[in-house]
Every structure is written in C-alpha cells, then in structure tokens.
Amino acid sequence: MWNPPALAQELLSVLLPADARETVCGDVLEEYRESRVPALGERRADVWYWRQVVGIWLRTYWGFVVPVILLLVVGDIFNTFRAPSGASYLDRLPMLAHLPLSPFVAVGFFVMAGAYGSWRTREFAGGLVAALGTFVVMWLFMVIWGTVTFYPFAHVQQSNPYWIQAWQWSTHRAHPPSTFGFNPDTPDEGFLNWIFWDNIGALLFGGVAMLIASSICGGLGSALGLIAARQRPATPHNA
Amino acid sequence: MADVLGSFEQAVLLAIVRLDDGAYGRAILNEVAARLERDVAAGAVQATLERLERKSLVRSTLGSGTPIRDGRARRFYTVSAEGLRQLNEARKTHETIWRGLRRPLKSRA
Secondary structure, eight states, rough: OOOOOHHHHHHHHHSSOOHHHHHHHHHHHHHHIIIIIIHHOEEEHHHHHHHHHHHHHHHHHHHHHHHHHHHHHHHHHHHHSSOOOOOGGGGGOHHHHHGHHHHHHHHHHHHHHHHHHHHSSSSSHHHHHHHHHHHHHHHHHHHHHHHHHHHHHHHHHHSSSSHHHHHHHHHHHHOOOTTTSSOOOOTTHHHHHHHHHHHHHHHHHHHHHHHHHHHHHHHHHHHHHHHHHSSSOTTTTTT | OOOHHHHHHHHHHHHHHHHHGOBHHHHHHHHHHHTTSSSSOHHHHHHHHHHHHHHHHHHEEEEOOOOTTOOOOOEEEEOOOHHHHHHHHHHHHHHHHHHHOOOOOOOOO
C-alpha cells in the first residue's frame, strides 16, 4: 500500500484540531491511496498531498501572515523612499505612528500564531508549526518582494543621500579585520552591486533572526495557548 | 436577517443530500469537485463543514475506519432541518432573480 511522505502526514496531523485529526487525516489518506496514486503516480500524488497540507495551513493561519507581510512592505517602502535630505518620512510622524513598524510587532505575531495554533489543536507542536509556518511564508514573501522591487527601488536609492552615504561607508571606509573571517573593503564596488549583496545579506541574516524569533516566541505562545486550551470545554466532537 | 448561504456552502450541503448515508469527508470532497468541475482542496471542504456544523446546518456522527484509511474513523454528515430550509430559501432566491431572463445571457455588442 502507498504512503504519503511521513513529514507531510505528521504536519497534517499536527495542524488539525483534535476532534478533526483522525477523520480528516483518514479522508486525505484514503483519497491519496484510492484515487490520486492510481491516477497521477506516486510522485505527483505526493505533491497533491503536500498541497493539501499547505492549503490547510494557509486557510487556518493567513490572518497572522497578511498583517506581518503588510508591515514588512510598508516598512521597506518607508526605508527606501526618503526625503531629498535622506531623512525618513516616518521621522516627521508622532512616535505612536512608528510603533506598528517595530520588529516587536512582527515578533508579537509569532507569539499570537503560536498561541492560537496550540489553543486550536490542543497540541504544543500545533502552535510551533503555526509560528514556524508564519516565518517560512514571511521569508518566502521577502525573497519574492526583494527580487521584484530590486531594480526600481535601487534606481531611487542611488540618488538619495542616505543610501549614497551607506554605500560609501560600506565600501570606502577602512574596515577593521572582520570577525567573519573576511574584510569586505571593496572601494571599487558600484552602487547596484553593493546594494544587491546588501539585500542578499539582509535576507539571510533577517531569515536567521526570524527563525530564532519564531522558534522562541512561537514556543512561548504555544505554551500560553496550551494553558488556555486546557481551560476550554471540550467540543461536542471530542467530548 | 438570516445568513445567506454561499455557493460553496450550497455545493457542500447538496453533496451531503445527494450522498445520503454515504456522506463522509472524502465522498463529499469528490462530489463537490465533480459538480463544480474543478479540483477542490480537502481543507476548503473541511473548513466549510466545520462552519456549517457550528451554524447547526449539518450534524455529524462517527463511523468505523477501514484498512485503506489505516483504521481511521469516518465522520458522516446529515443536513439538519434548518440546513434544508436554508437550501430551499437559497434556491428560491436564485430562481426569483433569474426569472424572466433567457439563459445563457448574450452580449448586445
């Protein structure tokens, strides 16, 4: 008998509320074995199974992903497009207007996703999958967003004093020996080349930072959600 | 005013009516996909069934598992009296708004 990928089966099980876990996993497994593998072959049936898992994740947690993505986009736009002096347009706004764009807000969404995930599934792992999934979708979006906006944004950035100063600071100053084992002193590096690698670096370092934040904050949220779930009465299904 | 059933909700409810005693998750998924003539995600059907059950438009009972499902139980659904009433209401509304028009509609241009 054919089996879907073990990781996908495990994720599907962790994603579903306790009262739907057995029946929905059974439905998807039955469809996979009886219809999809005979019709599509094992490899494409595996892809179908993964699509069901990702679809259920997105359907459940899109409400956490969309606000974080919007904050990322707004933050990036304000960071790129600056006043002719190089100052951020955000600086003119009251302090309260800065708060939604703070990294603490994104971290707060990891906590909330974790809490909701474990509350809904009554499983610690359910919350962790919610928070880590939020990170994965956010990071993939950042990669796509960074790629699509690279040239138009760089075109604007190369005529703004803030970004010119950042480029000159990065490429023309005398760097001390680097703790990363290389000296990035590259006085001949052009603006576009510099900002391309600057973006790649931001994606990689930002990705690692968000992975750590989503694991820790997602874990914290999951623990809180689990405590709340234990106070919740059982649904008619699992009573 | 009572909630108006969406077209996907109607498709799921009608699949349950058609399948009668055999209305469990996978059968509903396939019936809806066949009627809508497109691939339907298991998550979409599951979320709709959960919503309909919360609104008391369907009821469910657990059935036994089978070897193809590794023994996992099936959940069988039936449409409640309120669900049937809302389906009839939705059909009446649909027929009323189309009355007097020849189908399919044709462009004047």
